[in-house]
Amino acid sequence: MDSSTVSVGEFEFQCGETIENLELAYETYGEFEGDNAVLVCHALTGSAHVASRGRFEEGDQAYAWWDDIVGPGKAIDTTEYFVICVNVPGSCYGTSGPASENPESGEPYGPDFPPVTVADWTEAQRRLLDELGVPALYAVVGGSVGGMNVLEWAKRHPDHVEKIVPIAAAGRLDPQCLALDGIARRAITTDENWQGGHYYGGDHPDQGLALAREIGHVMYFSKSSMERRFGRRAATREAERAFPTDPAGRFFPYRDVESYLDYNASKFVERFDANSYLYLTRAMDNYDLASGFESDADALAAFDGDALVMSFTGDWHFTSEQSEALADALRGSDTPVAHHVVDSDYGHDAFLVEPDSVGPPLADFLEVGLDGSAISDTEETVDDSSDFAPVHTSLFSR
Ligand SMILES: CC(=O)SCCNC(=O)CCNC(=O)[C@H](O)C(C)(C)COP(=O)(O)OP(=O)(O)OC[C@H]1O[C@@H](n2cnc3c(N)ncnc32)[C@H](O)[C@@H]1OP(=O)(O)O
Numbered sequence: 001m002d003s004s005t006v007s008v009g010e011f012e013f014q015c016g017e018t019i020e021n022l023e024l025a026y027e028t029y030g031e032f033e034g035d036n037a038v039l040v041c042h043a044l045t046g047s048a049h050v051a052s053r054g055r056f057e058e059g060d061q062a063y064a065w066w067d068d069i070v071g072p073g074k075a076i077d078t079t080e081y082f083v084i085c086v087n088v089p090g091s092c093y094g095t096s097g098p099a100s101e102n103p104e105s106g107e108p109y110g111p112d113f114p115p116v117t118v119a120d121w122t123e124a125q126r127r128l129l130d131e132l133g134v135p136a137l138y139a140v141v142g143g144s145v146g147g148m149n150v151l152e153w154a155k156r157h158p159d160h161v162e163k164i165v166p167i168a169a170a171g172r173l174d175p176q177c178l179a180l181d182g183i184a185r186r187a188i189t190t191d192e193n194w195q196g197g198h199y200y201g202g203d204h205p206d207q208g209l210a211l212a213r214e215i216g217h218v219m220y221f222s223k224s225s226m227e228r229r230f231g232r233r234a235a236t237r238e239a240e241r242a243f244p245t246d247p248a249g250r251f252f253p254y255r256d257v258e259s260y261l262d263y264n265a266s267k268f269v270e271r272f273d274a275n276s277y278l279y280l281t282r283a284m285d286n287y288d289l290a291s292g293f294e295s296d297a298d299a300l301a302a303f304d305g306d307a308l309v310m311s312f313t314g315d316w317h318f319t320s321e322q323s324e325a326l327a328d329a330l331r332g333s334d335t336p337v338a339h340h341v342v343d344s345d346y347g348h349d350a351f352l353v354e355p356d357s358v359g360p361p362l363a364d365f366l367e368v369g370l371d372g373s374a375i376s377d378t379e380e381t382v383d384d385s386s387d388f389a390p391v392h393t394s395l396f397s398r
């Protein structure tokens, strides 16, 4: 495994602004053999440490965030593939972003960092591949906004990728999630410590960022998984309460679900930068696959590889219906595609915590393509009346 940071020089963002030197933090696993490069795109708060502990202490959610999927003999087998993961511009795990030093001032960029888009992430990844001497990719794989990153590769560099795997993703975010992301950003920018984004060196807007994360974290569960995990139970542990309580609140229980959200939010603010949360949620919210084209199908028309689209029945952040629309767009552009729906009530983060669901179809697709026995396709099972016929993981034993 190689974990490093490379300077790729001047970089012009899609917004037209430029920085004089883009730093990219990346990790690679395995050996490059000319046609076996697999780019893994991280999600909203991920890092380049897809399968390594990196510099993080035990328990940091951004280290080894997919080590059940990436590794020797695993679905993305690092003895077969040359796996690359890059922290995206605008993030805070080593790649240039708002918390990085602005060479002109010697201070952190803060809100002076150029607005970033998913297209910028894709172009930055292309620049890194050039630095690594990787002309083209065998596959691009990613979940959530990382799946949007995958789609942007098929759109912008159709000749540089053979297989795409957008997981728990969509061509664009729906209005309900746009609304919740907007509320999350307001939580940060109304925090008394936000200082217009120039908070570095002083108190950080931790409460605002914690609130923003709590909103996001609810989006990563389903109703049934929260019912199962928390119910209406009073908290069994006094998590570190990140927020003051109103006096009348003493009369009512502090609930398990509040304790869970408060605890994980308090951990999150230790690892993540508030400005980056603003930048990356805006990149996700702004993303529209069809932008510049008549339709998603048109945007994907130049891609002539194969596609495995994966979704989870309990995911309401990026729904199976949205993935079916994506699969339809790929079918409409004559792309060989399968939409594999997983029966899971976990919710959006299922792609992170259910390797037995994600691994088998992904491994098959990379190894043998769409004929893989672990791959199902709604095209073969959905009819006019029924919902999606999800595939039960019990069918797969590897
Ligand atoms: C693709 C990417 O880029 S991923 C980027 C990084 N990943 C993420 O941010 C994903 C966001 N979600 C998470 O981080 C989650 O922790 C996941 C999805 C990784 C796992 O979630 P869960 O299934 O809830 O994991 P788990 O059951 O371990 O609970 C998480 C923590 O909450 C604690 N916890 C659980 N219930 C409660 C509760 N009622 N009160 C207080 N704390 C609680 C657990 O003890 C655990 O603490 P720890 O992290 O110190 O061990």
Ligand SMILES: N[C@@H](CCO)C(=O)O
Pocket (backbone or CB within 6 Å): 043, 044, 045, 046, 144, 145, 220, 349
């Ligand atoms: N929960 C993951 C996926 C969010 O879309 C993250 O925080 O990156």
